[in-house]
Amino acid sequence: MIIQNAFLHLSNLLDAAELGQIGKLSEQAKYQDGKITATGAAREVKDNLQLNEHEQAYMSIQQVLLNALNRSALFRNALFPQNVHPFLISKYDKGMSYGWHVDSPVMGNMMRTDIAMTVFLNDPAEYEGGELELQTAPGSIKFKLAKGDAICYPCQHLHRVNEVTSGQRHVAVTWIQSLVRSPEQRGILFGLQQVAETLHQQNIATEEVGVLQQHYSNLLRMWAY
Ligand SMILES: O=C(O)CCC(=O)C(=O)O
Ligand SMILES: [Fe+2]
Numbered sequence: 174m175i176i177q178n179a180f181l182h183l184s185n186l187l188d189a190a191e192l193g194q195i196g197k198l199s200e201q202a203k204y205q206d207g208k209i210t211a212t213g214a215a216r217e218v219k220d221n222l223q224l225n226e227h228e229q230a231y232m233s234i235q236q237v238l239l240n241a242l243n244r245s246a247l248f249r250n251a252l253f254p255q256n257v258h259p260f261l262i263s264k265y266d267k268g269m270s271y272g273w274h275v276d277s278p279v280m281g282n283m284m285r286t287d288i289a290m291t292v293f294l295n296d297p298a299e300y301e302g303g304e305l306e307l308q309t310a311p312g313s314i315k316f317k318l319a320k321g322d323a324i325c326y327p328c329q330h331l332h333r334v335n336e337v338t339s340g341q342r343h344v345a346v347t348w349i350q351s352l353v354r355s356p357e358q359r360g361i362l363f364g365l366q367q368v369a370e371t372l373h374q375q376n377i378a379t380e381e382v383g384v385l386q387q388h389y390s391n392l393l394r395m396w397a398y
Contacts, residue, residue, distance in 0.1 A: 175367045179356045180307075180314070180326050181251050186292060187321040191237050195294060198237075199343070202230040204264055207271075218272025221334070224262035234262055238292065238345055251363045252325060253397070256284045256350035260292075264343050265303055270336040273308075276328055276348065286348040289332075291316070292323040293344055300340030307332045325349070327356040352397045362396070365389045 187195070204222035211219040224231055238260050242248055258281055265271075280286055291305050297317045304315040305324065308331040315335075316324045326332070328348070353359045369389060372382050 175364060175371075176251070177360065177364060179360060180316075180324060181247070182318070183245060183247060183323040183325065184319075185321050186241050186245060186248075186323045187237070187294075188241075189321075191241060192294070192321050194237055195234050195345075198230040198233050199224065199262065199294075202228045207261075207263060210261060212277055215271075215274040215276070218274055218333075220269045221271060222264040222266065222269070226259070231262070234345070235260055238347075248325075250366050251359065252288055252349060253352040253359060253362075253393075254349045255352045258284060258286070258348040260345040260347045262294075262345050264341055265300075265334065265337045266341055267337055267339055269342075270302075271334040273331050273333045275331055278328070280348060284348070284350045285354070286328045287351040287354055288325050288349040289328050290323055290325045290347050290349060291344050292346075293318045293320055295341070295343040296320045300337050300342045302335050302338040303342035304335045305332065306335055329356070353393070354398070355396070358392075358396045362389065362393055365392070 203225050205225050207219050207221040207223040208216050210223065224234070239257070242254070242257065248254065276286055276289055278286060297319065304317045306313050306315045307326055318324060334342075351359065353362060365385065366389060369382065369385055372385075
């Protein structure tokens, strides 16, 4: 099936062993007020807990998450990641939420934030509420994914995390600068790439397949910066 959606769902981004490792590492670690890393208006509406970046566990968790991203062909082919911000590891206890906001357009060492990503680190049955909600032209969309899954969405959208009304929500959040800035252009390239990949799997290697690959390459070269 060809994926044609600006919201990329990565199923099982983390395997059971990785989830176990992250669970263990975060258990002993200290979490602090999430307002510390929020700027501007987002600071007023942010109410969560974040793993302190000076904690020993922090770097180990980063490594597990980056390894998982590195082996995902879907992540690479759909998003053209050029720069990935260090993950924020967050918890939302009962009563916590993150109100409507947009993320900073530029973060860290002057990286542009094109795509935001939430990795769900615990089972959705462990908490009520806590959906990631995006405002889009046709209406709002809510995501509350399985443990180990991730959602990637263009940073243009206003979004919020609904109040957790029971239990605890545990996520990792990051931002990606893409080689291809526009979501529409990424969608065209990803569509063509999936068609080329399907033809390749069917052992079809006609002249037309070569031309498809040629134009895919030329479009990517035209749009990459
Ligand atoms: O926790 C999430 O799913 C998203 C959090 C968020 O919007 C942010 O950190 O900017
Ligand atoms: Fe956000």
